[in-house]
Amino acid sequence: MQTLIFKFPFQEELYTLNDQTNHQNTVWFHSFDNLRETIFKGSIEPISEEEIIRLNITSKDIQQQYKSQPETKEEYLSGLEEVIDIIKEHNLPKVVISRQKWVGFKDHETADLGKTFLKLCHDYPNAFIHLFVNDQDAWIGATPEVLGKYNKATGLFETMSLAGTLPVAEEWSEKEIEEQKPVSTYIRSILTQFSDQLESSPVYDHISGNIKHLRNDFKAIVQEKDIPGIIKELHPTPAVCGVPKEQCFNIIKSIESHDRKFYAGYIRIEQAQEINYYVNLRCAQLFCNGILLYAGGGITALSQPEKEWKETELKGDAVLQRLSLFNT
Numbered sequence: 001m002q003t004l005i006f007k008f009p010f011q012e013e014l015y016t017l018n019d020q021t022n023h024q025n026t027v028w029f030h031s032f033d034n035l036r037e038t039i040f041k042g043s044i045e046p047i048s049e050e051e052i053i054r055l056n057i058t059s060k061d062i063q064q065q066y067k068s069q070p071e072t073k074e075e076y077l078s079g080l081e082e083v084i085d086i087i088k089e090h091n092l093p094k095v096v097i098s099r100q101k102w103v104g105f106k107d108h109e110t111a112d113l114g115k116t117f118l119k120l121c122h123d124y125p126n127a128f129i130h131l132f133v134n135d136q137d138a139w140i141g142a143t144p145e146v147l148g149k150y151n152k153a154t155g156l157f158e159t160m161s162l163a164g165t166l167p168v169a170e171e172w173s174e175k176e177i178e179e180q181k182p183v184s185t186y187i188r189s190i191l192t193q194f195s196d197q198l199e200s201s202p203v204y205d206h207i208s209g210n211i212k213h214l215r216n217d218f219k220a221i222v223q224e225k226d227i228p229g230i231i232k233e234l235h236p237t238p239a240v241c242g243v244p245k246e247q248c249f250n251i252i253k254s255i256e257s258h259d260r261k262f263y264a265g266y267i268r269i270e271q272a273q274e275i276n277y278y279v280n281l282r283c284a285q286l287f288c289n290g291i292l293l294y295a296g297g298g299i300t301a302l303s304q305p306e307k308e309w310k311e312t313e314l315k316g317d318a319v320l321q322r323l324s325l326f327n328t
Helices: 049-055 073-090 113-123 174-194 224-234 245-255 305-320
Strands: 003-007 015-018 025-030 037-046 094-104 109-111 128-133 138-143 146-151 156-167 198-200 204-208 211-221 266-270 274-279 283-287 290-299 325-327
Touching: 003 113, 049 113, 073 094, 073 245, 073 290, 073 305, 094 174, 094 245, 094 305, 113 128, 113 138, 113 305, 138 305, 146 224, 156 174, 156 224, 156 290, 156 305, 174 198, 174 211, 174 224, 283 305, 290 305
Parallel strands: none
Antiparallel strands: 003 015, 003 128, 015 037, 025 037, 025 266, 094 290, 109 325, 128 138, 138 283, 146 156, 146 274, 156 211, 198 211, 204 211, 266 274, 283 290
């Protein structure tokens, strides 16, 4: 079985990839470490909500069973204390540390993945929503972050600096402001290598469900041949890795006890006139016996481990609270 359905940000149309017709479109899922990818080829076609329901995509369609155990809260907090010490010792702007959260299904429970996808589409209209199930894997997500968007006709490349997280009602502190700054600086430094026509917006609030982020946007005129190089330089961004990239990547490998897999990797969708790249956030790996949520946060010298834990809980809720279960 192979199924892929998705929705672009700010659009109501839903799409699937029909692999029974010509293979004019390709959708890539790249892992965080760039060592793995899942590729879907076919024709991007509209699909209605009713058709998605009729597909009857459930957790019973998934072959994989989860048998491990994520780190405990105490282990996560201990790891953050270690990271904060490293940040202070080496004067690092930020390191992004993630965790997993496992929620198992009860014996009589089955997840309706089509309905879960539609709930995410309804609640996160400004996100890229996806669900895929194949023989090797199953993932679902609602990511707020654009890694890149390229218009082949105009040469316009767009990306964003998205970092800092709080509940919508709370006020920004120095910690979140300082967390977002190096992301913007990093993106600007890369784009200026490829373009002398660069524009950026002021920083503003990006609302994503019950939480908000600090965001500013970048636009640059670039050549299509440079797009792979730009994406290679951008990924992983400081929003999912840290600054400086190589050092933070190594810290992540030493501190995190889990494999990020497709979490914080990116999704690439190429069409005739446009190429879209999305950072795979607010996502979860699906199993026949439960759901494995991934969430992370930018750690700085000002971070408070308990507050970071709560932030990851909020991020995990993006998918968890929309999970549609039924009794069998």
